[in-house]
Amino acid sequence: MSPQDRLPLVEAMRTAIAASTAVLGTTSPNPPVGAVILDVDGVVVGVGATQPAGGPHAEVMALREAGEKARGGCAVVTLEPCNHTGRTPPCVDGLLAAGVAEVHFAVADPNPKAAGGADRLRAHGVEVGSGLLEEQVRRGPLRAWLHYARTGRPHVTWKYAATLDGRVAAADSTSRWISSPESRAEVHQLRRQADAIMVGRGTVLADDPELTARAEDGSLADRQPLRVVVGAGDLPVGARVRNDLAETLHLRTHEPKMVLAELAARGVVDVLLEGGPRLAGAFVAAGLVDRVLLYLAPGLLGAGPAALAEAGVGTIADTVRLQFEEVGMSGPDVRISAVFPR
Amino acid sequence: MSPQDRLPLVEAMRTAIAASTAVLGTTSPNPPVGAVILDVDGVVVGVGATQPAGGPHAEVMALREAGEKARGGCAVVTLEPCNHTGRTPPCVDGLLAAGVAEVHFAVADPNPKAAGGADRLRAHGVEVGSGLLEEQVRRGPLRAWLHYARTGRPHVTWKYAATLDGRVAAADSTSRWISSPESRAEVHQLRRQADAIMVGRGTVLADDPELTARAEDGSLADRQPLRVVVGAGDLPVGARVRNDLAETLHLRTHEPKMVLAELAARGVVDVLLEGGPRLAGAFVAAGLVDRVLLYLAPGLLGAGPAALAEAGVGTIADTVRLQFEEVGMSGPDVRISAVFPR
Known part of the structure; x- marks a missing residue:
């Protein structure tokens, strides 16, 4: 994808933030995360957010909507994709299976059990960026959950x-x-x-x-x-x-x-x-x-x-x-x- | 003076506001007024502010500094020039004697005794404008005095x-x-x-x-x-x-x-x-x-x-x-x- 054709990542992150804000209050104790999938041309082909506990995470929801269009594209997520099998399989697996070429997230996962997502994506050749609109996410939709993850x-x-x-x-x-x-x-x-x-x-x-x-x-x-x-x-x-x-x-x-x-x-x-x-x-x-x-x-x-x-x-x-x-x-x-x- | 050479009036009014703010607390019961004289080319040639009660008003101070350069120029004042002989002669007389061609003020004089300055200037062929940065002056340096003039x-x-x-x-x-x-x-x-x-x-x-x-x-x-x-x-x-x-x-x-x-x-x-x-x-x-x-x-x-x-x-x-x-x-x-x- 050429940079000039591409929907700016920051716009995609704003969409992900909006998606996460829409599910505030429905996901606890899981984090209210938003995810956007851009296809290889930078077009939004999937938007998702965390489903109630036990349900799919944001990345999975967005990948489902994107289907095959995710291949070679980019995932923009408010929180580092998890590398942990809980009630659902790790989101990293889903992103790798879908063949996304890039992942950008706002906030690193503070949960030692779930962290390591970025490293594992990189190990599989995915380009990974972090910190996009981080403060906005920290003070916004993930504020309470990040506190809970840190303090219990x-x-x-x-x-x-x-x-x-x-x-x-x-x-x-x-x-x-x-x-x-x-x-x-x-x-x-x-x-x-x-x-x-x-x-x-x-x-x-x-x-x-x-x-x-x-x-x-x-x-x-x-x-x-x-x-x-x-x-x-x-x-x-x-x-x-x-x-x-x-x-x-x-x-x-x-x-x-x-x-x-x-x-x-x-x-x-x-x-x-x-x-x-x-x-x-x-x-x-x-x-x-x-x-x-x-x-x-x-x-x-x-x-x-x-x-x-x-x-x-x-x-x-x-x-x-x-x-x-x-x-x-x-x-x-x-x-x-x-x-x-x- | 051609418009493009001219120091914008709004800049001159800002200077007048600053001059009036500098004398806050020293002029009561007279209003803390600021005045700026621009020469025929729009250059600032005089800045003045109200002196302690009994002393000269802002326009007189600014005209003194400007001297002959005021002729054909412009006076920018935070309050309508007074048309009233108190302890000092009316400022309108001073402006007419100096030969200014234009007068712009922010706030009309609420004092019936002192008002009429704009009309008298116009009657002598001076171009008069009002309302420039009016709210800024009303809420700023003239706030207390305008209240006092209205209520006693x-x-x-x-x-x-x-x-x-x-x-x-x-x-x-x-x-x-x-x-x-x-x-x-x-x-x-x-x-x-x-x-x-x-x-x-x-x-x-x-x-x-x-x-x-x-x-x-x-x-x-x-x-x-x-x-x-x-x-x-x-x-x-x-x-x-x-x-x-x-x-x-x-x-x-x-x-x-x-x-x-x-x-x-x-x-x-x-x-x-x-x-x-x-x-x-x-x-x-x-x-x-x-x-x-x-x-x-x-x-x-x-x-x-x-x-x-x-x-x-x-x-x-x-x-x-x-x-x-x-x-x-x-x-x-x-x-x-x-x-x-x-």
């Missing part, structure tokens, strides 16, 4: 909405709505992409949230995350979180490590922690919040609860320090993402 | 630094430092440009701030704003705010309207409100905060005071609503400016 713990995003003066509710506890419709729609999309949404039992008692993912028209999204309520004591029989619109798990402990171990055992990789302040404080104090996602609304209240309580910090020198990763607008609100320095 | 009240910017979870100090009241050195340097520059810095007496008792404007090396800035402390009761004899590094005004009232009337009577146009939470709450409740400037630090505390108290809001429907005007980075912090919808 689910990735926790603490999400909240607050006013400019840091309140998450008014003096009379009303909080609907602090943030804009645009921000709430984003959060429903985040819920749809997460494996689990977590709240404390106190939040269930106080606000009776349903914790479902909904579309902008109010209809239920096509998939629902696991609803997780933590804390001793029963949940009220009529609590909305007990309805049959989604699965619910009640863990009778607040202890962050135990909670995450339970969730990991159930194949949960990506958790959205939605409150309340004491549960968030316990996770922050335990060092088990990995990302803070704040929807900051352009309002002032002057009274009402703060987002975070009892995080174990007594003096300014002990401030829990993060760094801003992304700042943008969400309708009239500011969306702020902060993570811990690596 | 000083413009109040409430400035604070908070963590991601909305705290302005830790549980033990330590607050040095919530924000980064970069943000603190910005605030010193804001102080230098303000007419007055205001705090409550409680802040003086609790933190003993000096409330001076300093350069990054710690030395005193070339000008100091009026330090204003509000609240009944004496200030401690040894309070740093009573030192002789700047002038201090102690107003024995917290009542926002009375405070601003006192300050207006002293020619104060631009006030930086630096705390504490109750004083800020009183100003917010009275509708007398015009701009909120938040330095948001990427830290979490989980305990400690919030920035704002007792703003008169009891329930979410009564949230004081602003809109974000600018969001940017200040070192590792996020700088957020919010104003009230017009």
Whole structure:
């Protein structure tokens, strides 16, 4: 294939990222990977993404679509193709059998059992490139899974909405709505992409949230995350979180490590922690919040609860320090993402 | 002058804005205006800015520098030239006497006494344009003065630094430092440009701030704003705010309207409100905060005071609503400016 005829690899990687983003929340504990096959002329002949656990990986899906057109072509994948037989055969075998001449991936596989894919491809004469749009993939669709692969713990995003003066509710506890419709729609999309949404039992008692993912028209999204309520004591029989619109798990402990171990055992990789302040404080104090996602609304209240309580910090020198990763607008609100320095 | 030889007017306006910004804090109650004179070939031959009250206006300063080169040239001014004899003669007279052929200004004069400058220039055959970089001037160097001209009240910017979870100090009241050195340097520059810095007496008792404007090396800035402390009761004899590094005004009232009337009577146009939470709450409740400037630090505390108290809001429907005007980075912090919808 001549370079000038060829669909740029970066475009193909963007397509692979989009394919992986579309399956977020459906693949755990497997990584949500996207793959694109270009034929010998650089034309897209296959696009695939990881299927639910036990199903085919992204490369296999894309190769199936490409069929014989993959021969002599190029595979563009968000994660290094695996060299490991789990519930499915190694993706490297599939790529070699299909006769692709080149493989480009964004992120190397951090899993020692699955790694070695690049080396084995090279040993079979395949040209291999890595690092294409790597940061975009690391911070995007593979963020939670890479954390899980490194630590064995689910990735926790603490999400909240607050006013400019840091309140998450008014003096009379009303909080609907602090943030804009645009921000709430984003959060429903985040819920749809997460494996689990977590709240404390106190939040269930106080606000009776349903914790479902909904579309902008109010209809239920096509998939629902696991609803997780933590804390001793029963949940009220009529609590909305007990309805049959989604699965619910009640863990009778607040202890962050135990909670995450339970969730990991159930194949949960990506958790959205939605409150309340004491549960968030316990996770922050335990060092088990990995990302803070704040929807900051352009309002002032002057009274009402703060987002975070009892995080174990007594003096300014002990401030829990993060760094801003992304700042943008969400309708009239500011969306702020902060993570811990690596 | 042929258009292609000519320094673009927008460049000249930028120079005028820079000249006006350089005199912020020195001109009140007069507006901080910048003026640039281009000769007949479009070359900058004069730059001026408003001198302290009683002194020459920007146009006069720029015309003085230009001398005879102004004849047939162009004046670019941030505010419509005045047509009013105050302590100085009308700027329109000066422009006509100098023989400029064109005048371009950003913002029309809102003061009925001083307005009419554009009309009178046109009546004398001068080509007049308006609106060039108008928003930049309105939100920038003329923001406070335009508010003052419209309302008769000083413009109040409430400035604070908070963590991601909305705290302005830790549980033990330590607050040095919530924000980064970069943000603190910005605030010193804001102080230098303000007419007055205001705090409550409680802040003086609790933190003993000096409330001076300093350069990054710690030395005193070339000008100091009026330090204003509000609240009944004496200030401690040894309070740093009573030192002789700047002038201090102690107003024995917290009542926002009375405070601003006192300050207006002293020619104060631009006030930086630096705390504490109750004083800020009183100003917010009275509708007398015009701009909120938040330095948001990427830290979490989980305990400690919030920035704002007792703003008169009891329930979410009564949230004081602003809109974000600018969001940017200040070192590792996020700088957020919010104003009230017009």
